[in-house]
Amino acid sequence: MLRVLADPLRARIVTLLAEEALCTCHLVEETGARQTNVSNHLRVLRHAGLVEAEPSGRFTYYRLRPDALDAVAVWLGDLAATARAVQGEGRRRPCT
Amino acid sequence: MLRVLADPLRARIVTLLAEEALCTCHLVEETGARQTNVSNHLRVLRHAGLVEAEPSGRFTYYRLRPDALDAVAVWLGDLAATARAVQGEGRRRPCT
């Protein structure tokens, strides 16, 4: 999942889709990437459940799925929280 | 930053360090990876500001920096939030 978000072009697509639903042609002009490239990345995002496709005539609108993003946001937040808690205790495993 | 977290071994190291400060030898046995490999990944994590090194004698303890994780957690959370808000409005950019 993080691996999916890690690609710069995919990250750009995700931020664009966060602000409004867009179809492939919009994403192509916004990013400047080739249509083939955008389409490939959209497939990856779809399979990861980060994005939803809604065909409308010969266009295909894409919309971000907030739940997927929230999941990883929470996961990272919890990690940070437990790290903070543990570091207060200052326990340390001995070496060898 | 996301790219740094995207590697499976690095993600494992980060989750381990979230629970307690560990030195390289611990990370080596926990992950099963070679020492060289772990050390290389630790360097990447250091340069990304995700992790802090604290040399102690001939050992080096590593500790997670919660702020760095929080930053990306917040970023993803905001993205999800704005997506939710926008989708309520239902506005949609026209094609061509």
Next chain:
DNA sequence: ATAACGTATCAGCCTATGGTGATGTCAGTA
């Protein structure tokens, strides 16, 4: 002083994966 140990660095290999071009498919249109 020398040996042993924990760790870091570097160069090279090799695989995973992003970019591209050719092509297929389906919906609207003349």
Next chain:
DNA sequence: TACTGACATCACCATAGGCTGATACGTTAT
């Protein structure tokens, strides 16, 4: 029906980046 335009799929290429072995460095122990 034939054509165009939006989008998807596939196969190929090239590069980025992870893994490894050799090695260097600093610290502790003998």
